[in-house]
Amino acid sequence: xxxxxPVPFRAQERRLSGFARRPVVRSRVYRPEWPDEVPAMxxxxxxxxxxxGAGMAYGDAALNDGRGTLExxxxxxxxxxxxxxxxxxxxxxxxxxxxIRVGLxxxxxxxxxxxxxxxxxxxxxxxxxHGKNHQVAGSFLDHVARFRLALADGRVVECxxxxxxxxxxxxAGGLGLTGVILDVTLRLRRVGSAWVRVRRLRNRxxxxxFAALERPEPEQYSVAWLDVLARGGRLGRSVLLLGxxxxxxxxxxxxxxxxxxxxxxxxxxxxxxxxxxxxxxxxVRLFNAAFWARALGDGAPRxxxxxxxxxxxxxxxxxxxxYGRRGFVQYQFVAPPxxxxxxxxxxxxxxxxxxxxxxxxVVKRMGPASDAPLSFPAQGYTVAVxxxxxxxxxxSLLRGLDELVAREGGRVYxxxxxxxxxxxxxxxxxxxxxxxxxxxxxxxGRRLDSTLARRLGLREAA
Amino acid sequence: MIGTALVVGGTSGxxxxxxxxxxxxxxxxxxxxxxxxxxxxxxxxxxxxxGVEVREVAFDATDPAAAARAAPDILxxxxxxxxxxxxxxxxxxxxxxxxxxxARVHAVNFGGVAALLSHLxxxxxxxRGAAIAFLASVAGDRGRxxxxxxxxAKAALDAYAQGLRALLHPEGISVTTVKLGWVDxxxxxxxxxxxxxxxxxxxxxxxxxxxxxxxDVVYVPWPWRVAMLLLRAIPxxxxxxxxxx
Numbered sequence: 001x002x003x004x005x006p007v008p009f010r011a012q013e014r015r016l017s018g019f020a021r022r023p024v025v026r027s028r029v030y031r032p033e034w035p036d037e038v039p040a041m042x043x044x045x046x047x048x049x050x051x052x053g054a055g056m057a058y059g060d061a062a063l064n065d066g067r068g069t070l071e072x073x074x075x076x077x078x079x080x081x082x083x084x085x086x087x088x089x090x091x092x093x094x095x096x097x098x099x100i101r102v103g104l105x106x107x108x109x110x111x112x113x114x115x116x117x118x119x120x121x122x123x124x125x126x127x128x129x130h131g132k133n134h135q136v137a138g139s140f141l142d143h144v145a146r147f148r149l150a151l152a153d154g155r156v157v158e159c160x161x162x163x164x165x166x167x168x169x170x171x172a173g174g175l176g177l178t179g180v181i182l183d184v185t186l187r188l189r190r191v192g193s194a195w196v197r198v199r200r201l202r203n204r205x206x207x208x209x210f211a212a213l214e215r216p217e218p219e220q221y222s223v224a225w226l227d228v229l230a231r232g233g234r235l236g237r238s239v240l241l242l243g244x245x246x247x248x249x250x251x252x253x254x255x256x257x258x259x260x261x262x263x264x265x266x267x268x269x270x271x272x273x274x275x276x277x278x279x280x281x282x283x284v285r286l287f288n289a290a291f292w293a294r295a296l297g298d299g300a301p302r303x304x305x306x307x308x309x310x311x312x313x314x315x316x317x318x319x320x321x322x323y324g325r326r327g328f329v330q331y332q333f334v335a336p337p338x339x340x341x342x343x344x345x346x347x348x349x350x351x352x353x354x355x356x357x358x359x360x361x362v363v364k365r366m367g368p369a370s371d372a373p374l375s376f377p378a379q380g381y382t383v384a385v386x387x388x389x390x391x392x393x394x395x396s397l398l399r400g401l402d403e404l405v406a407r408e409g410g411r412v413y414x415x416x417x418x419x420x421x422x423x424x425x426x427x428x429x430x431x432x433x434x435x436x437x438x439x440x441x442x443x444x445g446r447r448l449d450s451t452l453a454r455r456l457g458l459r460e461a462a
Numbered sequence: 463m464i465g466t467a468l469v470v471g472g473t474s475g476x477x478x479x480x481x482x483x484x485x486x487x488x489x490x491x492x493x494x495x496x497x498x499x500x501x502x503x504x505x506x507x508x509x510x511x512x513g514v515e516v517r518e519v520a521f522d523a524t525d526p527a528a529a530a531r532a533a534p535d536i537l538x539x540x541x542x543x544x545x546x547x548x549x550x551x552x553x554x555x556x557x558x559x560x561x562x563x564x565a566r567v568h569a570v571n572f573g574g575v576a577a578l579l580s581h582l583x584x585x586x587x588x589x590r591g592a593a594i595a596f597l598a599s600v601a602g603d604r605g606r607x608x609x610x611x612x613x614x615a616k617a618a619l620d621a622y623a624q625g626l627r628a629l630l631h632p633e634g635i636s637v638t639t640v641k642l643g644w645v646d647x648x649x650x651x652x653x654x655x656x657x658x659x660x661x662x663x664x665x666x667x668x669x670x671x672x673x674x675x676x677x678d679v680v681y682v683p684w685p686w687r688v689a690m691l692l693l694r695a696i697p698x699x700x701x702x703x704x705x706x707x
Contacts, residue, residue, distance in 0.1 A: 010652030033475065033648050034500065074475070077507040102511055 009045060016069065019116075020058040021327030022389060023418060025065035025451060033074045035091060035148075035182040041070060042180065043154035048449040051176040053093055053120030057127060058330040059418025060451040061175050067449065070180060072122055078102060079183060086188045087145060092122025092181040097264070099186075100306070104262050108188040109245065109306075111143040117311050122181040127415035128173035128375040132221040132243070132310075135367040139377045141172035142370060143187045149179040152443035156182065170438050173375035175414060177439060177448050177459065191245040193259035196221070196309040198302050199242045200295040206236025206348060210341055213365045213381070219244040221309070222365070227288040228351050228358040228385065236348050238363065239295040243309050251303065265307050268316050284358065329418065331398055332376075332384035334366055335410035340381035343408050347383055347401055354397050361385040373431035376413045384416070395419055414452065422456045436461040466490040468542035470521060470578065471549030473500040475647030476597065479666035480546055485512035492536055494519040523549055523574020524566050533581030541589040544673060545582070547575050548597045550616075552649055557611040564611055571615035576622055587633055594630075595638040595673045596623050600681070603641065603690045608707040627678060636676035640669050643686035 011028035029052075030045060032038050042049065050064035052071050063069075075093035082088075083106050088099065096110060097117040103109055114129040125147065130139045137143075146160035149171060159168040171178045199219070203209040209224055219242040226238040248259040307314055335343035344363060351358060362384050369378040387394055402424050405412060411428035412420055426432055439448075440461045453459050467484040471477045472493035481491050485508045493508070495501040498520045505516040517539065521532040536542070553567035554560070575596070579586075586592060601609050602616030620639055627637035644654035645665045660668075660683050672680040681687035696704070 012652045012656055014656065031651055077503055078510040079503065079506060081510050098511070 009041065011068065014069075016052075016055065016063055017327070018055060018057050018059050018062060018418070020330055020416075020418065022329075023060055023063070023065075023451070025060075025063050027064055027067060027069045029069045029071050031071045031074055035075055035150075038070070038150045038180050038182060039154035039156055042150055042152060042447060048447055050448060050450045051092075051122065051126070051180045053123035053126075054095060054118045056116055056119045056123060057175075058416040060455065061127070061415050061417070062123075063451040064449060065451045072120065072180065075122075075182070076120075081106070083108070086190055087185055088188060089183060089185040090121060091183045092120060092125075092147075094121050095119065096121070096124065101262050101264075103188055104191070104194055104306075105260050107190055107192065107260060109191045111187060111189040112137055112140045113310050115311060115313060117307075117314060121184050121186065125172055125181055125184060126174060126176045128370065128372055128377070129415070130366070130377040132223045132241075132364065134377055135222070135365055136220050137189075138367060139172075139370050139375060141169075141372055141375065144172070145185040145187055147171070147184040148182040150182055151179045152445070152447035166438055167442075169370075169372040170374070170435055172370065172372040173414075174372075174435070175374070175450065175452065175458075177450065177453055178442070179448065189245075191260075192247040193245065193251055194261060194263065194306055195246040195251060195255075195259070195303045196243045196306060197246040197250060198304045198309060199299055200302075201240040201242070201299060202292065202295050203236075203238045203240060205234060206345055209236050209238040209240070209363065210344075212238075212240045213363065217242050224363045225291060226348065226361040226363050226383075227292065228348065228361045229285050229288060229355065231352055235352055236345070237292070239291060241309075243304070246303055263305060263307075265305065265315070267314060326389045328386055328388045329394060329398070330384065330386050330416045331401065332382060332413040332416050333401065333405045333410050334376065334378050334380050334382040334413075335405060335408055336378065336380040339408035339410070343404060343410060344381050344383055346404055350397060350401065351385060351387075354393070358385045358387055373435040374414070374429060376411065376415070378411065380410065384413075414456075414458075417452065420456060425456050425458070432458070433461055463543075464488045464490075465543030466492060466539065468492045468494070468536060468545040470494040470545070470547050470575070471597075473497065473504050474548055474550070475662045476642075476645055476665055476669075477546070477548035478504050479662040480548060480669060481508055481516075482511070483663075483666050483670055484544070485514045485516070488512075488514060490514060490539070491516045492519060492539070492542060493517065494521040494532060494536060496520075496522045496524075521574075521578065523578070524569040526577070529574065529577040529581050532578060536582065537585050541582075541585050541592065543589070543591070544593045544595070545586065546595050546597070546669070546673075549575065550597060550599065550649065552601075552609055552612045555608065567611050568615045568618070571612065572618040572622065573615075575619065579626075587630060587635065590634040593636045593638065593673050593676065594626070595640060595669065596620075597669070598623070598639050598641050600641050600643050600686050600690050604693050604701070606706050636673075636678075638672050638677055639679045640672060641679065641681045641686065641690070643681065643683055643689075645682070 011030050014029045017024040047068045049068040049070045052062045052069050055062050072093040075091040078090045080089040112131045124140045128139045128141050149159050150156050203212045221243040224238040224240045230237045248256050364382050366382050406424040406427040436459050467489045469477050469481045472481050473495040485491050493505050501518045505518045508516045519532050519535045522528045551570045557563040598619050599616040601613040602620045605613050623639045644650045644659040646659035646661050668682040
């Protein structure tokens, strides 16, 4: 007679990948329906586990090949919302999209959002994500008041800057390896409308791009879209996108009564993987030319819906499919101020020379780093670039960039990684050992583990 | 129309999805469930997401005294326009050898529902235009060796619903039996092939459509109607020899 395990311990064998669709691994996926089931799962499931939210990390940060995955998507309840204090408490599996939907009609918006609204609150914290306003707002962690964490042994602890501060900071950017985040209290930003006032400024080359990024602007959101395929005198040409939440008075009169109304907009669904050529250099060149042309009429403020400004990729239901079956690699690094321009210049030159056809390349100025040992954001410049996967030529190009970034005291973003050489890890994350030592004490048996952690030796303390 | 929806078993995956969809259209919701802290959590979520009034009622289908206690709480704000019974538990396999488990599975899937309705119907039956829906299962269509304790309870629910439907038809009250196949909630998780399990939001939409159209019996997802038609057509002397789990 077959024994049917109670649900928390029942698993579904699945093939999983990150947002960039590579690598793809097999894992047994456990799915709690309630937070109070998580401690028993951690204590009793006889294989290592990795919490996973929406699986929006690009590479292998949210994978645990051949072992267990603890999917938190059904932990998606809002627990409390304090409008006067502008705080919300919700379970870790709540996607940002729901948070925006619930907050917006009360004039509240997440203080920091990444480039997708599918990410869960727990995932944003575990990756310590940043947004277009890092310079002024810091990272996701800066707006987290507290959270509850289920540790590897099943104990549940309260974490804040006062209570268990070591765990509080180790969990932000900790990629799920410190425990399972159960619920989070966030401080939200007050906004006057569901619209963003946007200015687009064209910069004809890399020097102009840097000058534009250095110029103080009144808007809190700022990011440059860079045309990686432009060469010669136009190398590094970009469109600087500046934005801020529009006040209701700025809207046309007919929109004012419903200034805060949520309008997610429709999305295009790709029924199958795009053929390999969809992201070819030619197509990307066309797109970039169009993007450049549309930014004409410099500087005039326009009103954009939230999605168009913050989450442009959500216009396509499964953006990664555009890159075809082989998937892509997203590469993001940050370089400290003294070396930033030189590193960014070298990176842009190399990417441009390789002609790999990047659809998306953004450059941002970043503010000061947080106190979290594995957190990615740090003062300087960051570059994020999507590259269709093309095997060895791409990997060796990126390895060369790693070397440059590590030498200059920069780092790559682990939540987007699937190929970093572990030799560069400690140069990039000098506080990693301190973090790994804490984890060894909490979880000596490595109940929590991931493909990325094994690949990079992230948890090696010695 | 905006009314009141009662969801018994409102903390289950499908119960929560149903309550959420009614709340999204502005309906008041009465949420009944076994564990008060879970009922409170789902209720708080519904209030924050949809800004509607949600009443919480403690109801444990396995407690014989619970129905009498819960009924007045449920009817407090007037009889509900739609009453959904979304509780269910397949029980452990091998339940047929465990008397306590047999009793529990029957109470959750049928006995508790009938007991609660015995207290609700005196009021509810005078509510012309009201709708009642039971979330039954394809498991009730034919007893199978793998889950016949559960199946027999859902079969009882099915027969109960047939009688109630006939009784309430002249009163203008519809009774819908929803026979669920695989829905991607905790009951089927890890058992059903992932691609064949219907997501709870889609399943809830199908249930609501059936209730709105005052259907008598629907299968969700619909292909199960065909599958069960075939399965039921097999004569018992043959069926008992088939390796149907």
